[in-house]
Amino acid sequence: MxxxxxxxxxxxxxxxxxxxxxxxxxxxxxxxxxxxxxxxxxxxxxxxxxxxxxxxxxxxxxxxxxxxxxxxxxxxxxxxxxxxxxxxxxxxxxxxxxxxxxxxxxxxxxxxxxxxxxxxxxxxxxxxxxxxxxxxxxxxxxxxxxxxxxxxxxxxxxxxxxxxxxxxxxxxxxxxxxxxxxxxxxxxxxxxxxxxxxxxxxxxxxxxxxxxxxxxxxxxYKQPKITLVFERSPQSYIDQLHQALKIDEVDINGKEAVLLVNETDKARDIILQMSVEDRWPLVKFEMSKAKLEEMFLKVVQGQ
Amino acid sequence: MRQWIFLLQKEMLENIRNFKWIWMPLVFIILAVQQPVTMYYMPQIIEKFGGLPEGTVLQFPTPSAEEVLAASLTQYNSLGILIIVLSTMGIIASERKSGVAAMILVKPVSYTSFVTSKWIGSMLLLWVSFFCGYLGAWYYTGILFEFVPFSIFIESLLLYGIWLSFVTTLTLFFNSFMKSSGMIAFITLTIIILLSVFSSTLSNALSWSPALLSNYVTQYLMMGVFPEEMTASLLLAIVSIIALLIASIFLFRKNELAA
Known part of the structure; x- marks a missing residue:
């Protein structure tokens, strides 16, 4: 009611x-x-x-x-x-x-x-x-x-x-x-x-x-995102990832890279596998959902 | 009705806490009482401070008690009105400006009760102050000169009180749609001054003007009979008070509180 x-x-x-x-x-x-x-x-x-x-x-x-x-x-x-x-x-x-x-x-x-x-x-x-x-x-x-x-x-x-x-x-x-x-x-x-x-x-x-x-x-509005932090500039690793998996958007900021992907589970497997095999200097790996704040920005910017 | 009483109680309590119930009557008493006292001691005052050349002989005719009482009343014509306007200038406007009026009126409070309780609150304060002051003047006039019959005192009190009530209601009226209390005081005083000046210079054409009530009361005190023109003036004052009050309620309701 x-x-x-x-x-x-x-x-x-x-x-x-x-x-x-x-x-x-x-x-x-x-x-x-x-x-x-x-x-x-x-x-x-x-x-x-x-x-x-x-x-x-x-x-x-x-x-x-x-x-x-x-x-x-x-x-x-x-x-x-x-x-x-x-x-x-x-x-x-x-x-x-x-x-x-x-x-x-x-x-x-x-x-x-x-x-x-x-x-x-x-x-x-x-x-x-x-x-x-x-x-x-x-x-x-x-x-x-x-x-x-x-x-x-x-x-x-x-x-x-x-x-x-x-x-x-x-x-x-x-x-x-x-x-x-x-x-x-x-x-x-x-x-x-x-x-x-x-x-x-x-x-x-x-x-x-x-x-x-x-x-x-x-x-x-949730678009899963993956945050990676490396010991040094992540550009070369991201290039490698691009060949292995479809990435919608990448945002590189210093040593941090934020990836927006659709198939999260697949992306996680690939990233973790590659980081082990190629001995990436990975400091942080995080998977998260978009927060309300990002949702808000999206809604507003979509207008 | 119950709600209206709570609103009035709040007005009374506020005027007690901000000492209006003390200083308003006091100022009204001082204003009126000083008249018989200074008039009584005028010869001595001039003798002490006048510095008149020696040999000057001044003959003061002793004023009649009615003249003294009328003179007390005219003290209210300027200072009294100024005090009334200044003490009522923010009665609604300040509450609207601060936003507390909105806090009250989002509750199921009647707009009519809100305005009328404020009107009655300020009327009570005015009449009590005026009564105290004028009674003081009457008493001192009686002691120092001669007692004016109490019935004449009451009649002149009621008549002059209507004029002061008109001033209060006019101030409340501007409060109902304006937010700046300084501006309200300015406009009200300007209107009262213009009204008084025009009415007394063109007193034949404007004999019905409420602003002439004070003149008529003086005449009544001196002559002992009501001037003929007074009826129109008195009626118009009462009608204006009612009309202004109704207009205030209407305008206050129409205004957006949040704006």
């Missing part, structure tokens, strides 16, 4: 088309990563879904909700740079937005305590937000997005502003939320998307250029 269906979403700023007909579906209780370079239209897309911006065209349909009704109750939203009332404490802010979202006083207080613990700032709950560090604000931002038990959590670059430790913790938090809630998060950090997301949407210049589950995308 899909929580949200977006059809042909368009957004125009003056004469500038920022979103050019984006369509996608968000399946229930999955984590979906919206990937794209800076300026691809990620934030705009999320803001339109969250109701902070008007769309120029297209449809946004929540499951089981008639078009035109207020869907804010169903959405938890964390902007890229969350800001709060500086004069409130973290606890006060959470209770305030909880009550504004329709929770009773007791429910808001209970939920606040839970969430402060969940995001790991229980100790700082009574401190003024003005004294919070960037990472603490980000966590408080996630907590406020979850306060009214939304069906859909929208996170705009939830980890970009964090240090490695904070990033790790937010990723772990997202993993905890998996299976409980649908999460749509934008990022330009590919390894994060690779780590937690079930599905990926590639946004490029305001269009979805590729989408699908992580496995499906890897299967589609």
């Amino acid at each position: 899909n929580v949200l269906t977006v059809k042909e979403l368009r957004k125009k700023f003056k004469r500038n088309n920022v979103i050019k007909g984006v369509s996608f579906e968000l399946p229930e209780k999955k984590i979906i990563a919206l990937l794209g370079a800076n300026g691809a239209g990620k934030t705009t897309t999320l803001q339109i879904i969250a109701g902070l911006m008007n769309k120029t065209g297209g449809e946004i349909q929540f499951e089981g909700v008639e078009a035109g009704t207020d869907t804010r109750q169903m959405i938890g939203y964390l902007p890229q740079f969350p800001v709060f009332y500086q004069w409130m404490s973290g606890k006060e802010f959470l209770q305030y937005v909880g009550k504004l979202s329709g929770l009773s006083n007791e429910a808001a207080a209970k939920k606040t305590t839970e969430l402060l613990a969940l995001v790991g700032i229980a100790d700082a709950g009574k401190k003024k937000i003005a004294n919070y560090s960037g990472g603490m604000k980000q966590r408080l931002g996630i907590a406020q997005a979850l306060i009214h038990d939304p069906k859909l959590l929208i996170l705009d670059e939830p980890v970009s502003a964090l240090d490695p430790l904070g990033r790790r913790e937010v990723i772990e938090l997202l993993k905890k939320l998996k299976t409980q809630i649908t999460v749509l998060f934008s990022t330009h950090i590919l390894s994060d998307a690779e780590e937690v997301s079930d599905e990926i949407l590639f946004l490029h210049h305001g269009e979805i250029v590729e989408s699908g589950s992580l496995e499906a995308l890897t299967a589609k």
Whole structure:
């Protein structure tokens, strides 16, 4: 079941088309990563879904909700740079937005305590937000997005502003939320998307250029590659290899050679056999699949 | 309704934490109270600091209590309005600019409640400050000169308060669609100044102008009867306040919060 269906979403700023007909579906209780370079239209897309911006065209349909009704109750939203009332404490802010979202006083207080613990700032709950560090604000931002038990959590670059430790913790938090809630998060950090997301949407210049589950995308774009490192320049050995096997692409960089081949198993046998027979000064032999990053570059450059 | 009360509570709490609930009433008291005090001690002040040539005989007619009270009120015409505008200039704009308005309004919060709670919050602050200040002026006028009947005090308070409310609402109106609080203060003050200048120079043609309310209140204090033209001016002020508030809600809703 899909929580949200977006059809042909368009957004125009003056004469500038920022979103050019984006369509996608968000399946229930999955984590979906919206990937794209800076300026691809990620934030705009999320803001339109969250109701902070008007769309120029297209449809946004929540499951089981008639078009035109207020869907804010169903959405938890964390902007890229969350800001709060500086004069409130973290606890006060959470209770305030909880009550504004329709929770009773007791429910808001209970939920606040839970969430402060969940995001790991229980100790700082009574401190003024003005004294919070960037990472603490980000966590408080996630907590406020979850306060009214939304069906859909929208996170705009939830980890970009964090240090490695904070990033790790937010990723772990997202993993905890998996299976409980649908999460749509934008990022330009590919390894994060690779780590937690079930599905990926590639946004490029305001269009979805590729989408699908992580496995499906890897299967589609994976081209096995073999990395060889020699003690000296690999050119002559690569020439030898060319005669023995079909190589699609070679990239030689210093003592390292990266080969793209189709028949990996055959290539491995030949390379290992030749290196033994001819006593190649081989330092490293590695077989790997293309990473999301390379996938991303391919998708983008293919446009 | 419950949500509206939480929004108003937040406005009140914010104005307590940033000390507006302390300094606004204080400034309003100082502004108004200094008038009866300086008027009472004027002969002594001139004697001490005036350096008049010897033999000069100055005869000060003792002003009537109503004159003193009216003079206190005119203190608010310039400085009072300036303070009102400066204290309300960022009431929505600063929250939109920082982005915290967007944080609140992605929650199921009514736009109408958001704007009206801010309006009521600043109205309460204004009326309490104004009441304290004007009451102080009335009290000191009573002690140093003569007590003006309390009913007249209340009537002039309500009438002049409508004019100050108009100023507050006008500031809120520009807040609903502009982001720069400096610009909001500039435009509001310019409009108020132009309105006052034109209304008092062309007071016959523009007798219905809300900006003349302060003149009418003065006249009422001096003469003891309401000027005829006042009704139109008062009605127009009230209608403008309501219209500006409705327009503010409409414009605020129409604006994209994220932009």
